[in-house]
Amino acid sequence: QSVLTQPPSVSGAPGQRVTISCTGSSSNIGAGYDVHWYQQLPGTAPKLLIYGNSNRPSGVPDRFSGSKSGTSASLAITGLQAEDEADYYCQSYDSSLSGSKFGGGTKLTVL
Amino acid sequence: EVQLVQSGAEVKKPGESLKISCKGSGYSFTSYWIGWVRQMPGKGLEWMGIIYPGDSDTRYSPSFQGQVTISADKSISTAYLQWSSLKASDTAMYYCARHLGAARIFDYWGQGTLVTVSS
Numbered sequence: 001q002s003v004l005t006q007p008p009s010v011s012g013a014p015g016q017r018v019t020i021s022c023t024g025s026s027s028n029i030g031a032g033y034d035v036h037w038y039q040q041l042p043g044t045a046p047k048l049l050i051y052g053n054s055n056r057p058s059g060v061p062d063r064f065s066g067s068k069s070g071t072s073a074s075l076a077i078t079g080l081q082a083e084d085e086a087d088y089y090c091q092s093y094d095s096s097l098s099g100s101k102f103g104g105g106t107k108l109t110v111l
Numbered sequence: 112e113v114q115l116v117q118s119g120a121e122v123k124k125p126g127e128s129l130k131i132s133c134k135g136s137g138y139s140f141t142s143y144w145i146g147w148v149r150q151m152p153g154k155g156l157e158w159m160g161i162i163y164p165g166d167s168d169t170r171y172s173p174s175f176q177g178q179v180t181i182s183a184d185k186s187i188s189t190a191y192l193q194w195s196s197l198k199a200s201d202t203a204m205y206y207c208a209r210h211l212g213a214a215r216i217f218d219y220w221g222q223g224t225l226v227t228v229s230s
Contacts, residue, residue, distance in 0.1 A: 036215075038156070045221065045222055046148075046156060046217070046220055048217065087155075089156050093215050099170060099173075101158060102156040105156065
């Protein structure tokens, strides 16, 4: 069981909005450590999608947004497109491990 | 342009040793941490550890401490991940990625190296 808990799967129709949650604890997200999100398209390396809870690297569409509150964080994707179908991972530092951890990952299916 | 180029796929037998590589270019290799991430078949990402090529300071995830060795040769801008005795359970895709220490994020990733361990 991951230190950071994500739903195994979410789905949505093209054009819709979906959210992916990442639930942590007092030793990671709740301790104030930043949450980052990665997108992994099928058969490719992960790509940084959101950093520092809500910041987008250059080139990432503003359809992707992140937020954090308490011991949880969320990734929201609006205006779903077929190309968004991928696995999404959250990541945060955990003081009990003295290192970072990834969430278990969420598979997004675009219906 | 920042690039991380990893060595090719490997097929090994249990008990054999292995060292895979990750060559960085397009940035100051000694000024950024490099990390390794494991992805077992059909599974999620696992943070293995990071190294600072400037002084070889290395940090391991407790899950991987003692199981692998992370090293770097700054003269050729290359980081390494090695095993002294492979197990079938080491079969996975291994990614290297540039790690921004203060922010603790992986901003650029290599293409991955598939390691298959089978008798």
